[in-house]
Amino acid sequence: MDVSSLQVVRLSDRPDLADPMWAATDEGWPAFMMHDPVGNLYYPRLERDLGDLCLMAITPGDEVIAKACFLPVTGSVDDLPDRGWDAIVERGIADHDAGRAPTMASALEIMVAPAARGLGLSTVMLDHMRRAVAELGLVDLVAPVRPSGKHAHQRESMADYLARRTDEGLPADPWLRVHARAGATIVKVAPESMVIEGTPEQWHEWTGVDFDHDGEVEVPEALAPVMVDLEADRVTYIEPNVWVHHDLRD
Numbered sequence: 001m002d003v004s005s006l007q008v009v010r011l012s013d014r015p016d017l018a019d020p021m022w023a024a025t026d027e028g029w030p031a032f033m034m035h036d037p038v039g040n041l042y043y044p045r046l047e048r049d050l051g052d053l054c055l056m057a058i059t060p061g062d063e064v065i066a067k068a069c070f071l072p073v074t075g076s077v078d079d080l081p082d083r084g085w086d087a088i089v090e091r092g093i094a095d096h097d098a099g100r101a102p103t104m105a106s107a108l109e110i111m112v113a114p115a116a117r118g119l120g121l122s123t124v125m126l127d128h129m130r131r132a133v134a135e136l137g138l139v140d141l142v143a144p145v146r147p148s149g150k151h152a153h154q155r156e157s158m159a160d161y162l163a164r165r166t167d168e169g170l171p172a173d174p175w176l177r178v179h180a181r182a183g184a185t186i187v188k189v190a191p192e193s194m195v196i197e198g199t200p201e202q203w204h205e206w207t208g209v210d211f212d213h214d215g216e217v218e219v220p221e222a223l224a225p226v227m228v229d230l231e232a233d234r235v236t237y238i239e240p241n242v243w244v245h246h247d248l249r250d
């Protein structure tokens with residue numbers, strides 16, 4: 001992959017790339033992440049009226065390799081919701097539809113296609129997002145970050161995971177480290193950023209895991225164990241994220 005040949009465009013400028021954008025999205029996220037009901041508020045709007053808030057890195061052959069999407073919202077950095085991603089999507093869509101003037105922006109997604117990971121593209125996309133937010137005249141960008149290494153420590157609390165640091169004092173988590181290097185500070189944990197529920201059968205389809213006992217079960221790519229209740233025919237996943245703040249005043 002020749003990173004220097006990539007071009008960053010907005011979905012609103014290249015609506016013809018919606019199909020490859022969805023293909024990259026499906027490939028880039030664990031399948032269960034596509035079943036957060038709050039996503040139904042946001043994803044159908046991407047093509048319709050929020051495409052100017054979605055940046056895509058594309059190859060010369062029009063393949064979508066990465067995306068970075070955000071939403072302007074009302075509210076303040078001092079009062080970020082425990083319901084992280086879910087709450088900020090609900091708020092941002094309501095603000096947009098009511099025509100309220102935003103006071104900050106929230107990142108909703110930065111995704112790099114699996115084949116292009118490890119090449120430094122996440123920093124490039126984050127930088128484009130920071131600039132796009134600043135161009136709107138906003139100086140605070142927040143993000144409910146999904147730490148990319150937390151899945152390997154599912155039973156550790158997020159607070160303990162955040163205490164893991166490199167020798168330089170940066171977050172041990174690779175994705176939080178990218179935000180920190182770009183100048184972000186960690187604000188707090190969002191303990192219930194997404195709630196994803198389904199039957200054991202659905203969760204088996206999404207993860208390949210067989211659910212044969214009640215209680216906490218680790219599934220691949222989750223940041224915490226899911227809770228299984230076989231009698232209720234229910235598997236519930238509550239995803240913790242980490243709110244970070246990029247101060248764009250500098």
Ligand SMILES: CC(C)(COP(=O)(O)OP(=O)(O)OC[C@H]1O[C@@H](n2cnc3c(N)ncnc32)[C@H](O)[C@@H]1OP(=O)(O)O)[C@@H](O)C(=O)NCCC(=O)NCCS
Nearest residue numbers: 110111112117118119120121122123145146148174175177
């Ligand atoms: C998180 C994600 C965006 C990172 O993108 P990327 O372009 O592969 O990351 P980069 O190449 O810029 O590397 C970023 C850091 O992660 C490290 N890294 C990359 N791949 C890694 C791996 N497989 N294991 C451990 N660390 C890794 C890099 O070394 C770098 O850290 P460093 O600069 O301090 O050494 C990407 O993995 C992804 O799209 N994941 C799925 C979607 C997601 O979770 N997005 C974040 C939602 S908030």
